Amino acid sequence: MRDIDAMIDEALGDEERELLRSIGEEPGFFRQAWGLFAGPIGWVNGVMMAAQAVTFVAGIWAGWHFFAARDALNAIHWGLPAAVLVLVSLMIKLSVWPQMEANRLMRELKRIELQIARGRN
Numbered sequence: 001m002r003d004i005d006a007m008i009d010e011a012l013g014d015e016e017r018e019l020l021r022s023i024g025e026e027p028g029f030f031r032q033a034w035g036l037f038a039g040p041i042g043w044v045n046g047v048m049m050a051a052q053a054v055t056f057v058a059g060i061w062a063g064w065h066f067f068a069a070r071d072a073l074n075a076i077h078w079g080l081p082a083a084v085l086v087l088v089s090l091m092i093k094l095s096v097w098p099q100m101e102a103n104r105l106m107r108e109l110k111r112i113e114l115q116i117a118r119g120r121n
Contacts, residue, residue: 026104026107032100032103032104033100035100035103036096036099036100036103037049041099045096045099048092048095048096049092049093049096051092052089052092052093053089055085055086055088055089055092056085056086056089058081058085059081059082059083059084059085059086059088059089060082060086062078062079062081062082062085063078063079063082063086065078065082066078066079066082
């Protein structure tokens with residue numbers, strides 16, 4: 001089976017092919033991650049990442065006390081909050097990934113829209 005990208009490349013004209021090359025390739029992971037802090041909801045992602053950092057540090061701090069506990073009651077006193085805080089920080093971090101995927105899909109849709117618009121002229 002032929003590669004779909006090669007088939008698309010063959011179907012495009014020289015002008016469209018050059019236009020798509022000027023748009024560039026898919027940005028890397030870190031560039032996509034930093035792109036989450038731009039745009040109209042960038043501040044929300046910034047607040048979420050700040051909350052994630054605070055809960056992670058608090059979880060590590062509570063975990064430190066958990067491992068330093070001398071008796072079982074003290075270990076439970078620190079261990080449960082440590083586990084909950086680390087899990088909450090993980091959930092906050094994972095809640096940002098769908099936005100990164102949505103941004104990637106929007107980029108691809110804009111490329112398709114550009115190809116359709118160029119094909120009509």
